[in-house]
Amino acid sequence: MASAPASGEDSLIARYFRPIATDPGAFNLDDDAAALKPDGDDIVVTTDAIVEGVHFLPDDPPDTVARKALRVNLSDLAAKGAVPAGFVLTLALRDTDEAWLKPFAAALGEDAAQFGCPLLGGDTVSTSGPLMVSITAFGRVPSGKMVHRSGAKPGDRVLVTGTIGDAALGLAVLGGGKVHAAVSDIAARDLLIGRYRVPQPRVVLAEIVRDHAGAAMDVSDGLAGDLTKLCGVSGVSAAIDLESIPLSDTARDLVSRGIVGIETLIAGGDDYEILCTVAEDRVDAFLQAAQGAGVAVSSIGTVVAGNGAPIFLDGQGGEIVLKRRAYSHF
């Protein structure tokens, strides 16, 4: 990002983004680059982009687009045990619409402050296509302490935060089909839509995950598919008790009424909860620490030896065959 003599890009940056770039390493967005001072830590780097019409809807409010763009990255950092250190932003815009940019930048600044993850720099480009917000976020972990997907061991407990499937239901509500019709309560609808538009990254759990989890990732493409990835990289499998998967009251009601199948919830994506495996003798410490941080955690199954995809068991211990496990772009 650059200083502002003449060009539209520069004055856009000056007006909307300089006020929220308060970290000294951002150099007031006057330079070509930012500086991170790691102070002995490893820097964890994650990058996630959201695209209009794919990850958010064209009429989603600009403030929720900003929050989602940052939070999907904060969710990755938390799952890696990393404490936020800052981010850079690439914004591809069709035009410079003040009515859109002003609330976008304001919400981004609020989230940056709330989660202790300052804006360090960025790039603004023009596009004729869908709006895109690409963020690369940085976190700190003590040297060598990043939590990987690959550390799951047979016997570990499989834990997940929050509830699963609400974001997918929120998207379905916005789509106006049978889920919209089935959820008549406005507050319940808003809650689901809120889960789709504004993820709640589990930043407060970063150090707890780092101290106790053997393997972790965030749930972004669907619990079933993401667990399959984690198990694949760890060289293990897992047995999941479907009835233990944490659902909101609305989600549970929709399943019991047959409005949606379980795949809608566990293969739907956009949850941004933390999925992790924890050795049996550390589960209590993890649960207690998470409770202290105010985050609900559910034990949903066990890591088992093997190379197959995780299996999902019903209340009688019978295996459920899933029709799909994850969202894919291509």
Add this chain to the structure above:
Amino acid sequence: MASAPASGEDSLIARYFRPIATDPGAFNLDDDAAALKPDGDDIVVTTDAIVEGVHFLPDDPPDTVARKALRVNLSDLAAKGAVPAGFVLTLALRDTDEAWLKPFAAALGEDAAQFGCPLLGGDTVSTSGPLMVSITAFGRVPSGKMVHRSGAKPGDRVLVTGTIGDAALGLAVLGGGKVHAAVSDIAARDLLIGRYRVPQPRVVLAEIVRDHAGAAMDVSDGLAGDLTKLCGVSGVSAAIDLESIPLSDTARDLVSRGIVGIETLIAGGDDYEILCTVAEDRVDAFLQAAQGAGVAVSSIGTVVAGNGAPIFLDGQGGEIVLKRRAYSHF
């Protein structure tokens, strides 16, 4: 980037990008994040995106698109005095066309190896719009040693590497208008087009810039506009001798024949040369070191006190008024 059980995105990453992600901090692209080990250095962070139809042309070869995407970022790092440490990639694609992706990834891997800047991770998303390649690159500098735009002082010499304006002429040649007609020699055309499509980032100068320059930036939006930015942030002005600005033979010929004005060259952008200011008593050391590194450097003027935009002087010392100074997206 994620492991590859089922989805198209995952198998795309496995096929094309895993083979070039050889750095241990990339974790084989099997994880949600990468890790950088700064080992006491500051991490310099820069991010630049290139968009089809804006920064490259729809029929530019995929290998040149890959090289340009990485090199515009390497150019920023070099101008900050930072030695490359790695990068993450966000790729927004309309579809997964193997005939495009294979040479794109191969060229990206070659450049990553050549410049010592390994691929650490990324994100692949679908778009209905123009293709976009967004890269965030990391470099190392000893603590506090990043070179800023803001360090120019009256009396400093203004230096620039390579030649200016060839990339803008290359774009004009591709546009097929009067510049195309005026450059009949095929080799000369190819040279200009090459300057537009594949920048030559001055990575070998990073440590020389760090040791000797008071202020530096890379020339990406036009020499005149970028110098105006550098002076603005430094609180100084500059007097530039137009005849000292380094031009290729073809560029000089086109100006002397009146085919293009000087603005086409110094406000055209896409040069990716280093513009820096160096105290008089360090100029010789800078020039000698740059010569040792095989990079031509020209002295084009002097930093002067004042707050006005830099002035451009002709051979008789008269001021030339520029019609425009830079490229702007909006």
